Amino acid sequence: MTLVPLRLGYVPLTDAAPLIVAQELGFAAEEGLVFDLIRLQSWAQSRDMLGMGGIDAAHMLVPLPIAQRLGLGPAYPDFDLVMVLSAGGQAIVVSAALAVAMRAQGHGFGFDDPLAARSALSGAIGAVPPGRLRVGVPFPFSTQAELVLRWLDGTDLADQVSIHTVPPPLMADALASGEVDAFCVGEPWASYAVERGAGTLLLAGRAIWAAPPEKGLVLTRDFAGTRPDDTGRLMRAVWRACRWLDGPDNRGTAAEILSRPEYLNLPPELTERGLLGRLHVSASGEVRHYPGFIRFHDGAANFPWRSLAALLARRIARQHGLDLPWATERAMDCFRTDLYRQHLRSAGADLPGASARIEGSLAQATVVSAEKGQMILGADAFFDGETFDPAFAAR
Amino acid sequence: MARLSIIVVERDRERALRIVDGLMISGDHAITVISEETGLARRIADQKPDIVLIDVTDPSRDVLEELALASGPMERPVAMFVDRSDEQLTRAAIEAGVSAYVVDGLQPDRIKPILDAAIARFHMFHKMRAELAATKAALEDRKIIDRAKAILMKARGIDEEAAYALLRKTAMDQKRRVADIAQQLVMAAGLLT
Numbered sequence: 299m300t301l302v303p304l305r306l307g308y309v310p311l312t313d314a315a316p317l318i319v320a321q322e323l324g325f326a327a328e329e330g331l332v333f334d335l336i337r338l339q340s341w342a343q344s345r346d347m348l349g350m351g352g353i354d355a356a357h358m359l360v361p362l363p364i365a366q367r368l369g370l371g372p373a374y375p376d377f378d379l380v381m382v383l384s385a386g387g388q389a390i391v392v393s394a395a396l397a398v399a400m401r402a403q404g405h406g407f408g409f410d411d412p413l414a415a416r417s418a419l420s421g422a423i424g425a426v427p428p429g430r431l432r433v434g435v436p437f438p439f440s441t442q443a444e445l446v447l448r449w450l451d452g453t454d455l456a457d458q459v460s461i462h463t464v465p466p467p468l469m470a471d472a473l474a475s476g477e478v479d480a481f482c483v484g485e486p487w488a489s490y491a492v493e494r495g496a497g498t499l500l501l502a503g504r505a506i507w508a509a510p511p512e513k514g515l516v517l518t519r520d521f522a523g524t525r526p527d528d529t530g531r532l533m534r535a536v537w538r539a540c541r542w543l544d545g546p547d548n549r550g551t552a553a554e555i556l557s558r559p560e561y562l563n564l565p566p567e568l569t570e571r572g573l574l575g576r577l578h579v580s581a582s583g584e585v586r587h588y589p590g591f592i593r594f595h596d597g598a599a600n601f602p603w604r605s606l607a608a609l610l611a612r613r614i615a616r617q618h619g620l621d622l623p624w625a626t627e628r629a630m631d632c633f634r635t636d637l638y639r640q641h642l643r644s645a646g647a648d649l650p651g652a653s654a655r656i657e658g659s660l661a662q663a664t665v666v667s668a669e670k671g672q673m674i675l676g677a678d679a680f681f682d683g684e685t686f687d688p689a690f691a692a693r
Numbered sequence: 694m695a696r697l698s699i700i701v702v703e704r705d706r707e708r709a710l711r712i713v714d715g716l717m718i719s720g721d722h723a724i725t726v727i728s729e730e731t732g733l734a735r736r737i738a739d740q741k742p743d744i745v746l747i748d749v750t751d752p753s754r755d756v757l758e759e760l761a762l763a764s765g766p767m768e769r770p771v772a773m774f775v776d777r778s779d780e781q782l783t784r785a786a787i788e789a790g791v792s793a794y795v796v797d798g799l800q801p802d803r804i805k806p807i808l809d810a811a812i813a814r815f816h817m818f819h820k821m822r823a824e825l826a827a828t829k830a831a832l833e834d835r836k837i838i839d840r841a842k843a844i845l846m847k848a849r850g851i852d853e854e855a856a857y858a859l860l861r862k863t864a865m866d867q868k869r870r871v872a873d874i875a876q877q878l879v880m881a882a883g884l885l886t
Contacts, residue, residue, distance in 0.1 A: 342754040342773070342792075350787055370762065372773050438759045463759035465752035468730060475731055618762075 301332040304532060307344050307353040310337055310562050311466065312485040312572050313384040313513045314357050315552055316594060320539035322555050328538075329531035337561070340465060341437045348518060349374025355532060357383060358516040361610045364629045365439040368611065368620060378522055378634045379514040379607075380533055381642075383540065385599045385676075387512050387572060387592035388442055388503030389488035390449075392419070392480045393473050397498035397580070399425035407498060407579045409586040412449055412681040415501045419480075420455055426479045431455060434464035434472055434481030441503070441510050442482040444613055448680065449506045470496040484512060485572030485592065486564055492578055493568060499579040502588050508660075509599065509678040511606055512592075522637060530641035537642055543594035549573040597663055597676020598648055602638055604630040605654040608688035626688065630654070639669075648673035657686040697803065698723045700740055702733065702747040702757075712746070712814050719810035734760055744804065745794040746811050749787055757794050774804060782808060789815040834872035841875035844882045 304326075308314040320326045321333040336353060338344045341362060347353045349372060363377040389409075392400070399422030400407075408414065423431065435442040443461055450456045464472045464481060470491035472478045481491075482503070491497040503510050515536055522529045542548055553570040556562050562569060571577050575591035578584065593599045611629030615622050635653035643649060649669040658680045665672050699722050703709040709726045716724055727736055733756050737745060747754055761773060774783065774793040782805060786793060789812040795804055838860065845856035860878075864871045 339750045339752045340754040342758045343749055346749070346773075346787055346792070350784060352787075437755050438762050462734065463755050465730075465755055467752060471731065477731055 301327060301330055302528060302531070303332050303334055304355065304528065305334045305336060305353045306355050306357070307336045307338045307347050308357040309339070309341065309344060311487070311513075312556060312562070312569060313387050313592065313594075314561070315543055315556055315573075316383045316515075316536050316539045317357050318556060318561055319543060319552060320535045323539065323542065325535040325538045325542070329535040331528070331531050331535055335561075345371060345374070345377075348377065348516065351518075354521060354528075355515060355517040357513050359437055359440045360511045360514045360606070361439040361441065361444070361614065362437070363514070363516050363632050364607055364611050365614055367628045367632045368614060368618070368625055370439070370614070370618060374518075376519040376632065377516050378519050378632050378637070379516050379602050380522065380529070380634045380637050381515045381537065381600045382511045382602055382606075383513040383515055383536070383594065383600070385509045385511050385593045385597075386502070386504040386590070387484045388445060388482055388510065389485070389499050389572075389577070390415075390446065390480060390482045390501040390503075391469075391473065391488050391491050391497040392500045393476070393478075393497060394495075395425045396422050396479055400500075407500065407584065407586075409499055409502055409577065409579055409588060410505050412501060412505045415505075416449060416453065416455070419500070420453065423455070423458070429458050431459045431480070432462055432478045433459055434462050434469055434478040434483070436463070436466050436483055438463055439614060441512050441610075442484070444610060445503050445506045445510060446482050447613065448682075449501075451682075470494045473497045486562065486569050489568050489571045489577065490564070492581055495581045499577055499586070502577075502591060504588070504591065506681050507658075507678070508680075509593075509597065509676050511599075514602065522634070529637065533637070533641045534645045537595075537600060537645055537647060540595040540600055544596045593676065597674060598650065599676060600638075600642075600647070601650060602633040602635055603653070603655060603657070604633045604635060605657050605686070605688040607633040608654070609657050609686050612686075630688065643669075650675070654688050657688075658683075659685050696721055696723050697743045697799075697807070698740065699725070699807065700737060700742040700745045701726045702728075702745065702751065702753060704728050704730070708818060711817070712811065715810045715814040716807060719806040722807070733757075743796045743799055744807060746807075747792055747794070748815075749790045749792045754792065761794055774808070779805070785812055790819065791815045834870075834875075837872055837879060838875045841878045844878060848882075 306317050308317050326333050341359055344356045344358055348356045363379045365371055366377050400418045403418055403421045405418035433446050450459055462478055466483050466487040469481050469483055469487055473491055474496040543552055553566045553573050557564055557566040557569045572592055575588045577586050579586050607629040608626045611625045615625035639649050660675055660677050661679045662677045664675050666675055701709055701712050713724050730753050733753050774795045786808055791811045793808055842853055842856040860871050860874055864874045
């Protein structure tokens with residue numbers, strides 16, 4: 299059988315695993331596809347490659363296609379997010395100066411308590427120049443930016459923080475050279491900074507928001523419309539890889555595959571930390587266990603809830619002075635729950651009854667009714683107890 | 694017409710010089726090279742350039758994206774150059790491997806000669822890189838073929854010419870490259886000793 303080649307772009311991060319595993323373990327071949335995996339160096343490059351037709355689909359920050367749809371990027375054909383690839387996997391890392399000051403206040407770097415971490419940061423703020431807390435994120439439109447700002451919303455720190463884009467491989471250097479005081483990034487770059495002795499892990503992204511969608515599978519609306527068969531095969535192959543990644547005992551193997559020179563090119567021991575939820579918070583080897591630090595599948599993690607698009611669009615619209623109802627509607631339009639249902643039903647994916655929900659309402663995993671029978675939704679609560687109703691935002 | 698101020702973000706000194714040379718041919722510009730990635734945003738903001746040129750694959754591009762979005766009252770809006778009316782130019786630039794960030798309101802006819810010059814230089818880099826890779830591969834091939842010939846000469850008591858003829862015949866029979874056959878032979882010999 300001849301395999302249909304697809305060109306897929308990814309940025310070297312742990313959460314590129316679904317695309318890499320789909321190719322390496324034969325989920326792509328099972329659907330009659332062969333992936334040409336193209337390693338990209340920046341999100342701008344990923345966006346340009348997809349916009350110019352240089353790749354067929356991309357592993358992309360979830361808010362990036364939303365920003366495109368809101369006109370905050372070059373004029374390219376419309377992008378659609380057809381499934382979420384991962385939730386969580388982010389960590390907030392602080393500089394040596396801040397870590398010392400926080401430890402002096404008695405903070406124990408438990409990695410899982412957003413309130414304790416926030417008040418410790420507040421108490422240590424004297425370690426940075428007055429009124430200036432600089433936090434690095436990988437891209438202006440990123441879940442990391444949403445997490446940091448949400449965490450600090452409504453506190454004194456919110457007036458002092460400024461968000462700066464720093465390419466993940468350079469974050470350890472930016473922290474060491476004092477260019478930023480802290481950063482929020484996806485693995486393995488948080489662990490990399492710890493290993494380099496540049497930073498200390500302060501907080502898991504999931505501690506701020508229990509199910510922060512991180513990366514999505516993004517393609518052009520034109521591709522999804524004109525090549526529905528290949529779109530379906532691609533989605534099923536990647537979805538099965540996601541399911542495999544959340545299977546018990548598969549994460550060690552995944553770390554080995556991802557670490558290879560052609561992918562992340564890092565020691566498996568480093569890649570493994572985030573995947574196994576066994577993180578070293580400091581170079582002296584203090585280990586914190588955070589089960590489910592990153593999820594690829596469980597708890598309906600792959601479903602592209604339209605309400606997530608609305609939630610992420612809210613802050614972007616506010617920052618750029620856009621009309622909220624307009625932005626909400628456009629953002630929701632690029633999360634393709636219709637394609638998810640159409641193409642993944644046959645693969646046996648759990649399909650919820652609705653395509654939007656009240657975000658932040660589940661404090662723990664909950665059984666709900668699905669298109670067929672029942673399904674389990676993972677916890678999605680925010681640490682501050684906020685709930686977000688997209689119907690309210692759109693009005 | 695006022696001189697345009699151009700920033701070239703390029704770590705490799707040799708490459709940066711070549712780009713600057715190319716740009717100078719296209720007109721009289723004020724060109725600055727930034728070769729360090731730390732503090733990139735600040736350096737660019739200080740310079741207030743009309744155009745920033747950067748390799749498409751440079752990880753620091755995302756820093757420029759942030760600058761492009763910043764629109765404080767004192768800042769000049771910058772955008773990645775994607776012109777619908779001249780899609781060919783945009784495509785040519787990206788394919789050559791250069792991206793341009795231009796200040797809002799700059800006339801397209803002032804951008805074009807600069808971009809054309811940058812594209813020409815980047816094409817040259819590609820060609821040089823491809824040539825270098827080809828030369829390196831050819832050298833590797835020669836080394837491995839020499840080793841295979843030596844193994845054959847020793848094992849079968851034949852001379853160099855006969856050894857090469859044998860390799861070539863085998864390659865032709867199997868529709869493979871001589872270097873591939875040599876590689877297999879060297880590997881197999883390694884296993885046997």
